[in-house]
Amino acid sequence: MKKSIVPPLLEEAFKKAVQARKHAHAIYSNFHVGAAIKVLDSDKIFSGCNVENASFGATICAERVAVFSAIAAKGVVPFEYMVLVTDTDPLSVPCGLCLQVIAEFTNPEFPIYLGNLTGVKEKVMLGDLLPRSFTSFS
Ligand code: THU
Numbered sequence: 697m698k699k700s701i702v703p704p705l706l707e708e709a710f711k712k713a714v715q716a717r718k719h720a721h722a723i724y725s726n727f728h729v730g731a732a733i734k735v736l737d738s739d740k741i742f743s744g745c746n747v748e749n750a751s752f753g754a755t756i757c758a759e760r761v762a763v764f765s766a767i768a769a770k771g772v773v774p775f776e777y778m779v780l781v782t783d784t785d786p787l788s789v790p791c792g793l794c795l796q797v798i799a800e801f802t803n804p805e806f807p808i809y810l811g812n813l814t815g816v817k818e819k820v821m822l823g824d825l826l827p828r829s830f831t832s833f834s
């Protein structure tokens with residue numbers, strides 16, 4: 697990863713994402729994903745893995761499992777960053793559906809760290825991946 701300020705507990709969050717990835721239920725795609733999201737001003741890190749379903753549309757991505765786990769445990773709280781771990785080259789970014797969910801609870805400056813099994817490799821901002829999220833019904 698390019699030299700930049702490392703946020704608190706990034707290595708722990710990476711490890712949690714790697715660990716969660718081991719629990720992925722990915723028997724259809726064989727694409728295993730782990731994610732972790734850190735709560736701002738807290739040591740709490742929540743993780744998720746993708747959970748697939750025979751009815752493919754019922755599948756949920758690792759990122760959304762992490763976000764929803766955090767909200768289930770803490771409510772809607774400020775988040776500091778997310779870590780995403782796949783075993784791909786090039787690195788994977790969150791899908792559009794997950795970006796929209798992340799946008800619901802964060803802001804365009806929210807950092808998403810992309811990694812593979814060897815570590816965190818890149819930092820991207822939510823706003824670069826999803827410059828204009830859907831925000832309003834009116
Ligand atoms: N997947 C994720 O977990 N996160 C993403 O951002 C993209 C895709 C999962 C969903 C499915 O289980 C598998 O990867 C293939 O799409």
